[in-house]
Amino acid sequence: MSQYDLIVIGGGPAGYVGAIRAAQLGKKVACIENDRAGGTCLNWGCIPTKALLKNAELYATLKEKAGDFGLSFDNLSYDWSKVIGRSRKVADKLAGGIEFLFKKNKVDYLRGTGALAGTGKVTVTAADGTVATHEAKHVLLATGCRARDLPFLKFDGKRVLGAREAMLMPEQPRELLIIGAGAIGVEFAYFYNAYGTRVTIVEMMDHLLPVEDTEISQALEKSFKKQGIQFHLATKTTAAQVTEAGVELTVEPVKGGAPVTLKGDACLVAVGVGAILPGGTEKLELTERGFVKTNDRYQTNLPGVSAAGDLIGPPWLAHVASFEAIHAVESMFDPQHKSKKVEIFPGCTYCHPEVASIGLTERACKEKGIAYKVGKFPFQASGRALAAAEPEGFVKLIYGEQYGELLGAHIIGAEATELIAEMGLAITLEATHEELENTIHAHPTLSEAIHEATSDAFGHAIHI
Amino acid sequence: MPKYIEMPKLSDTMTEGTLVKWLKKEGDPVAMDESIAEVETDKATMEMQSFDEGILHRILVKEGEAVPLGATLAILLEDGEAPPADGDLPAAKAVAPAAASPAPAEQPASVSAASVTPEAATPASTERVKASPLAKKIARETGVDLTAVSGSGPGGRIIKKDVLAAPTGGAGTAPKAKPAPVALEDRRIPLTGMRRVIAQRLLESKTTIPHFYLHIEVDAAPLMTARQQLNAEAEATGGTKLTVNDFVLRAAVKAAQAVPAVNASFDGDAIIQYGDIHLSVAVAVEQGLVTPVIRGAQHLDLTGLSLAMKSLADKARNKRLTPDEMQGGTITVSNLGAYGIDFFDAIINPPQSMILAVGAIVKKPVVNERDEIVPGLRMNIGLSGDHRVVDGAVGAEYLAALRKYLEQPVLLLL
Numbered sequence: 001m002s003q004y005d006l007i008v009i010g011g012g013p014a015g016y017v018g019a020i021r022a023a024q025l026g027k028k029v030a031c032i033e034n035d036r037a038g039g040t041c042l043n044w045g046c047i048p049t050k051a052l053l054k055n056a057e058l059y060a061t062l063k064e065k066a067g068d069f070g071l072s073f074d075n076l077s078y079d080w081s082k083v084i085g086r087s088r089k090v091a092d093k094l095a096g097g098i099e100f101l102f103k104k105n106k107v108d109y110l111r112g113t114g115a116l117a118g119t120g121k122v123t124v125t126a127a128d129g130t131v132a133t134h135e136a137k138h139v140l141l142a143t144g145c146r147a148r149d150l151p152f153l154k155f156d157g158k159r160v161l162g163a164r165e166a167m168l169m170p171e172q173p174r175e176l177l178i179i180g181a182g183a184i185g186v187e188f189a190y191f192y193n194a195y196g197t198r199v200t201i202v203e204m205m206d207h208l209l210p211v212e213d214t215e216i217s218q219a220l221e222k223s224f225k226k227q228g229i230q231f232h233l234a235t236k237t238t239a240a241q242v243t244e245a246g247v248e249l250t251v252e253p254v255k256g257g258a259p260v261t262l263k264g265d266a267c268l269v270a271v272g273v274g275a276i277l278p279g280g281t282e283k284l285e286l287t288e289r290g291f292v293k294t295n296d297r298y299q300t301n302l303p304g305v306s307a308a309g310d311l312i313g314p315p316w317l318a319h320v321a322s323f324e325a326i327h328a329v330e331s332m333f334d335p336q337h338k339s340k341k342v343e344i345f346p347g348c349t350y351c352h353p354e355v356a357s358i359g360l361t362e363r364a365c366k367e368k369g370i371a372y373k374v375g376k377f378p379f380q381a382s383g384r385a386l387a388a389a390e391p392e393g394f395v396k397l398i399y400g401e402q403y404g405e406l407l408g409a410h411i412i413g414a415e416a417t418e419l420i421a422e423m424g425l426a427i428t429l430e431a432t433h434e435e436l437e438n439t440i441h442a443h444p445t446l447s448e449a450i451h452e453a454t455s456d457a458f459g460h461a462i463h464i
Numbered sequence: 465m466p467k468y469i470e471m472p473k474l475s476d477t478m479t480e481g482t483l484v485k486w487l488k489k490e491g492d493p494v495a496m497d498e499s500i501a502e503v504e505t506d507k508a509t510m511e512m513q514s515f516d517e518g519i520l521h522r523i524l525v526k527e528g529e530a531v532p533l534g535a536t537l538a539i540l541l542e543d544g545e546a547p548p549a550d551g552d553l554p555a556a557k558a559v560a561p562a563a564a565s566p567a568p569a570e571q572p573a574s575v576s577a578a579s580v581t582p583e584a585a586t587p588a589s590t591e592r593v594k595a596s597p598l599a600k601k602i603a604r605e606t607g608v609d610l611t612a613v614s615g616s617g618p619g620g621r622i623i624k625k626d627v628l629a630a631p632t633g634g635a636g637t638a639p640k641a642k643p644a645p646v647a648l649e650d651r652r653i654p655l656t657g658m659r660r661v662i663a664q665r666l667l668e669s670k671t672t673i674p675h676f677y678l679h680i681e682v683d684a685a686p687l688m689t690a691r692q693q694l695n696a697e698a699e700a701t702g703g704t705k706l707t708v709n710d711f712v713l714r715a716a717v718k719a720a721q722a723v724p725a726v727n728a729s730f731d732g733d734a735i736i737q738y739g740d741i742h743l744s745v746a747v748a749v750e751q752g753l754v755t756p757v758i759r760g761a762q763h764l765d766l767t768g769l770s771l772a773m774k775s776l777a778d779k780a781r782n783k784r785l786t787p788d789e790m791q792g793g794t795i796t797v798s799n800l801g802a803y804g805i806d807f808f809d810a811i812i813n814p815p816q817s818m819i820l821a822v823g824a825i826v827k828k829p830v831v832n833e834r835d836e837i838v839p840g841l842r843m844n845i846g847l848s849g850d851h852r853v854v855d856g857a858v859g860a861e862y863l864a865a866l867r868k869y870l871e872q873p874v875l876l877l878l
Binding site: 338402403404405429430431432434435 | 596597598599601602605616623624
């Protein structure tokens with residue numbers, strides 16, 4: 001038995017960041033992980049999928065645009081196992097990096113499954129079944145979430161897939177069905193379609209990426225249609241049949257109408273996630289949707305037990321989880337710490353064209369009755385975008401009518417996910433359009449589109 | 465042809481206006497319908513728009529100065545137009561009705577550009593203030609002095625929410641102590657329009673209305689429990705958080721429905737019994753007090769009242785109340801609990817016949833039903849009544865109803 005100031009259960013973007021932060025504060029810390037350091041993000045989410053998507057984009061560029069660039073070659077082909085293999089190598093390299101960070105910060109890395117065993121006690125069950133008990137003044141739960149399946153469509157790892165299986169497919173499916181058009185559904189749709197799989201998406205809401213600004217969703221729908229991705233919007237899946245040969249879905253319009261049958265070799269279910277709760281005798285209080293309930297300082301109902309990351313509810317994003325963990329740990333050890341809950345965060349989807357956003361959508365402004373102004377700039381009018389052969393997409397910015405503060409930014413197009421950082425800074429610093437307009441944006445860059453969209457909102461854009 | 469901008473008639477009863485703040489400087493271009501100054505009438509502070517376009521050539525009235533209707537405030541020239549000779553000023557129009565000129569009038573014509581120094585009202589300061597661009601902009605437009613605001617952002621940076629929470633006047637937080645001036649002279653402070661209205665109306669009330677006063681002390685423990693539960697739920701669901709005052713307002717309305725005789729006015733040879741309950745609520749602002757009105761308050765539930773109150777209080781502090789929002793109340797509630805006042809008597813807001821004076825919730829010993837002395841949470845409420853309309857017994861009946869609702873707050877949810 002060892003005694004710690006803090007034991008973190010879970011080694012993902014909340015857990016490892018929280019553990020290292022506590023170690024920086026001079027605390028004795030252990031981090032328990034039963035799979036691989038880095039959690040879903042690094043091993044089964046953000047990072048390996050970005051590797052796959054880079055492959056897909058490169059392949060699609062060569063396939064579709066080589067001629068434009070004056071390239072020609074015969075027999076452009078790919079090795080599927082290497083496509084998947086590169087993605088795994090990237091994840092392995094980063095997971096090793098986290099273990100190094102633990103060592104550097106003197107965090108004890110405990111392999112096994114953590115469980116709460118009464119106030120101040122945590123057990124770790126190792127893979128071989130041996131159980132060790134440790135004492136800790138504080139416990140941070142960061143066990144994350146796992147993909148949810150549907151009652152009539154249970155994950156089987158072969159035909160019915162979660163994101164984790166979808167990034168490990170040993171063979172490329174010819175036809176892939178995807179239920180759910182959130183970031184995961186849309187990214188895999190792009191990836192598989194780029195390699196020639198026939199992809200069909202089924203989404204209950206009216207648009208792809210339904211949380212995004214509607215105009216952005218519509219632009220993505222136009223682009224996906226052009227790329228040959230099929231999608232059924234405002235459509236629910238009512239039944240499924242899984243056989244050795246594949247999956248057959250029965251879908252029908254949400255508003256009522258004739259059911260349609262869709263067939264595929266496999267079906268990716270990307271309808272959301274559910275919390276992974278730590279084992280143990282302790283009764284954690286949960287929200288109505290089954291996530292761990294925390295207060296302003298990330299404390300749960302159990303004394304000495306805090307929680308951060310996916311398991312405390314949406315948004316399920318790595319960068320949000322890390323932010324929460326830092327505030328949870330600082331709240332723990334510094335009673336004066338002014339804890340912050342996540343309010344404004346960027347959301348990114350790495351299909352092509354990329355989608356990135358932060359702050360309020362136009363829809364939300366209308367619902368909240370906020371007076372606003374919209375400015376837009378198409379990449380079609382950006383020199384840099386044309387030079388890079390990426391004229392697709394636009395920047396849409398929403399400013400407050402009265403004071404001109406940035407309320408929301410919505411970008412679709414190449415590098416959108418990199419461009420959004422400036423918008424996050426602007427919102428955090430409470431910048432108004434004047435600061436944006438008075439900031440010289442280098443020419444030629446894609447970021448000029450932000451400057452121009454800002455000017456457009458106030459009626460003096462130069463280039464449109 | 466130079467154009468002369470005159471003090472406009474911004475409300476029916478206005479006879480003069482105080483130029484609170486110039487929004488344009490000499491030499492600035494002015495578009496038609498553009499706001500050029502803030503003017504305080506007897507009712508509210510409003511923005512004054514220009515009816516012409518041109519260049520603001522000269523400002524003739526200093527900030528803070530009160531002038532009669534029609535007085536020339538500034539001269540507007542067309543671009544490139546020669547300014548008029550000083551003697552050509554339409555001085556005749558600036559002459560005030562002799563008797564009604566309370567402000568120690570400096571003759572407008574003698575005001576030179578150099579003497580137009582925006583002193584008291586200017587929020588801009590030479591001291592460097594750490595504030596977000598949005599906070600600065602809001603402060604500029606609402607007249608908040610950023611040097612007096614403490615910031616909650618990183619490193620004490622002032623952000624939007626700090627400015628919104630800051631008093632443009634004295635309401636909300638206690639006024640900061642200003643360093644005493646070196647020379648301790650007596651000063652003659654010209655009355656603002658608002659101060660004059662307060663003086664006139666309350667003198668009239670206290671001298672012509674036969675006031676009588678009643679007090680009750682209610683058990684505030686159930687109310688505090690109910691508030692805590694509702695606010696915990698509001699926090700969890702992102703709903704509206706309720707103040708103690710919201711409960712008091714709701715109880716005042718429910719009690720007035722139960723005892724409608726208090727919702728009335730004395731009108732010479734008759735009593736006007738009002739149908740709707742229009743609730744006036746006293747709000748302390750920079751230079752005094754306003755009583756915005758929640759109209760048809762009986763139609764609003766607890767949350768509705770709370771939201772209406774917040775919106776009116778914000779408007780009051782930002783001087784954005786319209787005259788309509790300050791007229792027609794039938795009952796007034798004045799709450800000094802937040803200022804640590806245990807109990808007080810209020811002066812009736814005519815032509816109403818009742819005002820409630822609400823004190824702070826205080827922890828004190830009480831004797832319970834088993835004759836034991838235990839700690840209790842108590843709130844004192846005073847009622848001032850116009851005896852021509854409301855008799856002591858009616859007032860007592862009203863307070864009994866009020867007590868019932870405050871001590872059984874679940875009834876306020878109906």
